[in-house]
Amino acid sequence: MEWIAAITTGGMAGFGLWMLLDRNLKRVVLGVAVLGNAINLGVLTAGRFGAQQAAFVSAGSGADDLANPLPQALVLTAIVIGFSLFIFALALLKRTRELHGDHSTDLISSMTEQPAPDWHAGEHGAAPEREHKETRP
């Protein structure tokens, strides 16, 4: 089972990276989610599989052949945090589009950066004029 999970993890990580490298920001945001999924699967795989029962203990029975609970606990919170991160990325995407319109991934930092405050025109040549248009569909 572990090797299947490992290959799946690697495949998803590869797809995720491919998406992060896309020029379309929307796919980049989706890539964050796919890469997050891959990592969650990886962490759980590192805890080993093959147990016959889930990690529930009862008073009578001895703890025998139960799944490793620690990676499960870690992954459980990781999923929720990954969700917050994904929504945050989505929110950034939405806001960026509202303020600056659609742009390629590579242009996004140059679009949103303000020139340095002590950048004087004349000293270093003309400062690039940057306008922040409210472009809304």
Added chain:
Amino acid sequence: MAAGVATAISGPHDSKQEMRVFYLLSVIALTGVLAPWVTRTLPQRAGWVLMLAPLSVFIWFVAQIPAIGEGAVLSTSVSWVPALGIELALRLDGLSLLFGLLISGIGSLIVLYAGAYLHGHHHLGRFHAYLLLFMLAMLGLVLADDFIAMFVFWELTSITSFLLITFNHQKGESRRAALQALLITGGGGLALLAGLILLGGVSDTWRFSELQAHLVEGHVLLPAIIGLVLLGCFTKSAQIPFHLWLPNAMNAPTPVSAYLHSATMVKAGIYLLARLNPVLGGSVGWGTLLITFGAATAVLGAFLAFRQTDLKRLLAYTTVTVLGQLTMLIGTNTSYGLQAFVLYLVAHSLYKGALFMAVGAIDHATGTREIARLGGLIKLMPLTGAAVALAAFSNAGLPPFFGFIAKEFKYTGLIEMGTIGWAVTLVMILTNALLFAAACLVFISTFLGRRGDYPKTPHEVSLAMWIGPMCLAIGGFLLGAWNAWPETWLVNTAVQAVASGPVDVRLYLWGGLTPAVLASLLTIGLGIAFYCVRDRLRALLNRINSAWNISGDLLWDRLLKRVFLFAGLLAARFQHGSLRQHLVLLSLTIGAVLLFSLWPATQTIADAQFSPPTLLGVIGCLIALAGAAAAAFLPGRLTLVGALSACGLGLALFFVSVNAPDVAMTQLMVETLSVIFLALVFRRMPSIPASGARAPWKRRLHAGAAILFGASVTGALLFAVSQPLPGNLADWYLANSLEGGHGANVVNVILVDFRAFDTLGEILVVALSALAAATLLAGSPRRAAQSGEPEFASVLLRQGLRPLALLMLGIAVLVLWRGHNLPGGGFIGGLVAACAMTVLMLTFGSANQSRLAAFKPTYLIGIGLACAALAGILALLAGQPFLTGLWAFPGGLPLGTPLLFDVGVFLTVFGSAMHMLTQLTGARR
């Protein structure tokens, strides 16, 4: 260090006395910290009050003179970095005492002077603080016995010097000068550090006092040590070609020039040369280098000084000359030479400090420092004039001033050396003659002759401003006239510390008609001649300069520009601002490194025994992979939303197959919510084209990076699981969950009890990111949506969904409650509740939803976090560590703080999801 007679005879009886060396530093540091406050409270008297600290230090040093003069040494240390054997070791011997007296004595006068000079300046408090901080650093430098401690103080002087030079930071010139000084002295400092580390390694000690010459002499690393240490000292003490920064540093306010850049800091390099002379002085290279560089610096400084028309810059260049001469004197390593070194050091600090302060006073009173505009000031500023006269006489080396004795010893010391000595003596005579002429320039042109043309009406300066130069000038006179006193108490012990063997010190004003006296007469004659032909000389020098057209400053600017260009070129390769190129580079590196290091483990992985695959697991994996692939390549929007959710749902299926029901449920809920958010955001966006860069080579590069990355992740994971699972953490959790945590669901018990602190941090992150994302999602301005989404506008749907939502809310609470023993818990419950409310919100609009639920999501987040924190604080109140589970069993029902904590998790997650959704659906579009 072979300190001659000055071997430590300090007994235990004066250990209290020794600790006082620390108190000295703390007194200065404390005063420095309080200086801005004192200056604000007492703007009129700040200088007088703050001066008390350095003055008391000075008095303490004076009190130590008798003991140290007899050869005692005070030393003390506290452990600093014990692991590396670094101690804050302080040691007071003759040389340190001499420097300590100069630093604290001149420092007191400077603090007083600065209070008057910068009177009313809005940053005077800051200035005082910098000045005292510098004093602390300088005292530490000369007192430190440990290499590293000394180096730290050394660098601290560079930094405070930077702050002081750039005090008038609104001036571009000041900023440039400060940066230049910092780069040159800081660069030299790095070399010094390397040299000291080598020296420490070679001699196997980190103490100056424990250095032994015979261990270092002839060692293969000695040239490197000498080179590096000299680089540090030469940059600090402005030896050629590093002298550039010193004249430029005159952009600082005059108290700084007088204190740092003539009397103390620039002498730090000289101090270290003197300190290391007994150890390194044995080698021939040391002496040769010192004499060569010193002589070149002295001559260049003297000629450049003569060219200046600004009094302050003139003095700065004469300081360069004197620093060169001092270096040269250490290089002679003869007994007269070293005595001359100590004498000249004191004499120069006294008269140069006085002259600088007087020039500052002149500038203050007349508004100019241009020699051509000054003249006839003696009637207007008699006290300053008297001080300048005394100092200039000492500077010119006229008897009976201290400067005269120093000069005589210089000549004797050099003549002692034989042929090279005569050559150097000629250099000395020339430079001294120029210094003599410069001294004349400072006094005669400024104070005698006809009245100059002043921008301001000149007036005598206040007491605080003339007392400093006067004290120093009179000090120079007294030390020269009554030379028995410094001989016995000061010069003797200091020379012992500098020399490698015992030296007999006897000072005299008149030693018969020796060659030295003849040299002196020659100097004075030449000096008078230079003064008489000063204008012609200056014109000549100007012509030479324009012919060569070489300016160190220009070269420096070009060099700096090249360095910046190079740095820019290098940085542009890596800091191109392209997210994708960064990612490609990073992932290629990670992939290559991982795969390369995994290569030897191939066999281990092939042989590893894995658990058997299950059908459900394989199906889950296939769905997840297919979803990810679809999300990676396909165009469209809805397709991508569907693909992403397929990826997540496949994963959920897989989680079920590996006996992780809690994880599967969480994944399921998160996937549901993600799809809703994604759909809500994407529906306002244009369609997404198929993936892949436009250029084929780029596409291939990206594909290669992705494949390499994926393969390396797979490989690393396979290697990890092919090893046996280390430790038995899982067993411990399984064994203690029921007894310690009163819960059968081990995953949940870990979350809310065993590792609750982690969870607390995690829900905090969730809450914060929700708050941040919500503001971004809302856009501006926002309002609550009065109606639901038009797609849900069906009576049947609305009526059907309401009971469903209520049912889901009930289930959420149930999941929360049973979570401790059965699959479920706060995270899952919170997500289920969020799904329920989402249904309501989409159907009826967020405004109606708010009325329906009668709560604000942000309150929920707050209450949730408060519940979780309260669960921890209750344990604190019960005297247990934070977040320890407390349990009670009313009627057999197990109730404990972990359940409260779980409620907190529930509310936080619920509130966070709700908050984001409310903002998103409420946003005006």
